[in-house]
Amino acid sequence: MNNLRALFWLTVTLVQRLSREGMIVRSLVFPTTLVIGTLLATLAVMAAIQSPSTVAMVPGDPASALVDEAGFTVVETETPREAVERRMVWAAVVGDDIVTRNETPELRRLESMVREARGSAWRPASAVLRPSNVESRPWALRIARLLAVLFTLYGGVFGAGMLARDREDGTLESELSMPIARWVPATARFVAGSAGLGLFFAGGVLLVDAVLDLAEPLTVIGHGVAASAGATAVGLASAGNATLKSGFSTTLAFSMTGITALGSVGLSNPNLHFLPIASLSSEGSPVVPLMVALGFGLASSAWFAWRAK
């Protein structure tokens, strides 16, 4: 009972310490901010450069009425090409040519109207097909999985870094000198790291779902949480006796190798989707990978306790 109480309070203290470090907080917020911010900024730029559909035409052009009816603003001028060159209008109809500076989907609609008015043998359909939210779901899933990969890599760094850092500044030694079981400090780090990463990953997936629509957001969250927890466990197991000054790069290399190995087996063999990290490309239930990730965490804690004797 004492050990469980110690585990709880050590985890709370660790979460507090992590959240007081601006670097950690920024690292947790960064992937989601980057992904969602880039997506929204791109859309904002696309929206901003949507040209007003103003079309210059010579007075009396037979296509004028049709273009006007289609919702374009028609500007009558004797020099329509010059109007485009001077950036006064978006496009111009010059004889049988359409001149523009900006190829937008509206250009296709204008071309359709002009061809119809000119009596061309063919024309593109004026309606432009756009993907619906259901058709865009594979893209949303890819973005959410990209987020999961970033959080998984963080898991490896967090797991190894928390032990190495605390060993260097003496925090770990003081925890090990307390009358508690030796698995407690490592398990507290596993729980704190997994919980922090899992919560922020879940927040990121909900944001992706809000702006792109995911078919099964809870499944994606489950596999991502399993992957980041599994990676934290791998990081903890790789830490050994490393400190930041002595051999942390080797620890990190071990950790990253383990994580990429698990990811690779998942990509190459769907039968191994019961493993965390390997299950990132799976669309099945995340319950088993979550359980296995918990097992990884307990095993890495036991490994730490054995080495700390």
Added chain:
Amino acid sequence: MRLGTLVAIARRDLRMELRGARGLLFGALTAGLLLPASAVPVTRPENLGPAPTPQQVRVSGELPEDVGEAVVLAEGSPTRIARDDDGRYVVRGPVPGRLRKAFDAVDPEPVRIEVIRDPLPVPGRTLLMALISSSIMMGALSESLAGERARRTLSTLLAAAVTKEEIVVGKWLAWTGYGATAALLSAGVAIASGQVEPGLWLLPLPVVPAATVALGLYLVRRARDVVAGATISLRVLPAALMGAGIAAWFLGRVHPLAGASVPLGGALLTAGNTWPGVAPPLVATAVTGACAAALLQRTAHDLSDDPGGEVHRSPMRDLVFVGAMAATAWLAPILGPLLWGMAGNPNLTEGLDPQDGAVAGGASLVLLAGLRVARDGLTTAQLRKPTLGALPLGLGAVGALAGALAIGLTWEPMSPNLAAAQARLTAAAHPSTVVGLLAVAAGQEVVFRGILQRSVGPWLALAAFVAVITPQDPLHGLAVGLPLAMVTAHSNSVWPAIALRIAALAASLLVTGIPAAVALAAALVAAAALAWTRPSR
């Protein structure tokens, strides 16, 4: 600042980072990256060989006879051809260029499309030299200040008879000297091998690594150790270089001097000889140089051996910072989907449910509050045991419920986009799922009634709540927020507000039809009574 001290600090920094095999490896890496960039001839695209043989275009629907062998029928092709009532062909889906050409070849009335494109200013290979000479120092930069701090040698330096400015400028000189020398040497190789012509681009070339070093030192000025330093510099510097470069390129299309005025990005592009003329390199060098000087000044100002000291947070700073974070967290998932429609795909906007946005927004607010609570403790968000009598609780319940029902007092939108935004915010205001309801109630109450109200008082916190959460219906926000703000002030805790908000949101899903004015009046009366009966502290 004394020149001798600066040189001594610079030499010490270089000696520490580049001693032994590490220095050799670093030098070899620099040469290995910069030499190919400066001396290897570039293969032009036209030398790549003949163009591939044109293939037939796959189409579905009706195969036109007169376009000959250009098309082949393939069911399932997105390019679908049909005839209209007049017997003319209509092409749905994508129209490949070869199909267009084939149609126009036999069309008596062909319509050609001409796109006028301005010549794009393309940077030369010297941009790569500036980029590489800046990028290779990111690792060293992350160690320079942070490593000193971790080794406790920064304390020694600060205690010695050297000023903070001398430490910072000395370190800047060390790595600027390295980066600028590497950049200029590679430029010399490129000029000597005839790959580029000498020009004024040589002026901003060393300024790019100089400004990158200044920015790097500024970014890691508070990093505790090498890991923290590396995380910051590796994350931010590439993004800063790329972002500034892209911004400068876009602004340069408006006017070269506008592009050259972008700090760092202007120098990067003028180092790449992007714009003609004398003015852009001079302006870019001056602006980026001034920016580097300002960054060094700030770094020296903030430098201390213990970066974790208590940061003073003024209430107004709290209001702006927390308010901005809350606005981003709440509004981005709800209003973000509108951008799809504005960018040309209204299908996606229609398919994205504002309720999902409310869940994501509520969860983001909970995470925001959670970070603050984890850092500063439960009391920072007024998450403590409430002291509230039955009468104030009853008044609060009446007020919160009435406020939740007082909808329909919205303003008239001035544009279709504002109307769409108003509709999405209204739909998100009343979550219909249990998870959404809990996330919205907890997130909004802890951030606005808990954290902000404790920091800036009930009135400013209420104003922030109305501005961020209910801009589509400010009176509704006022009617909801005022009783809850009074309950929180009364009980010295945010728990009653969370509980009342959950109850009110749940009730608003069931109860409808109460006139908005009546509900609003009831909410305001309850809030006034609560404020009147509030015990003095």
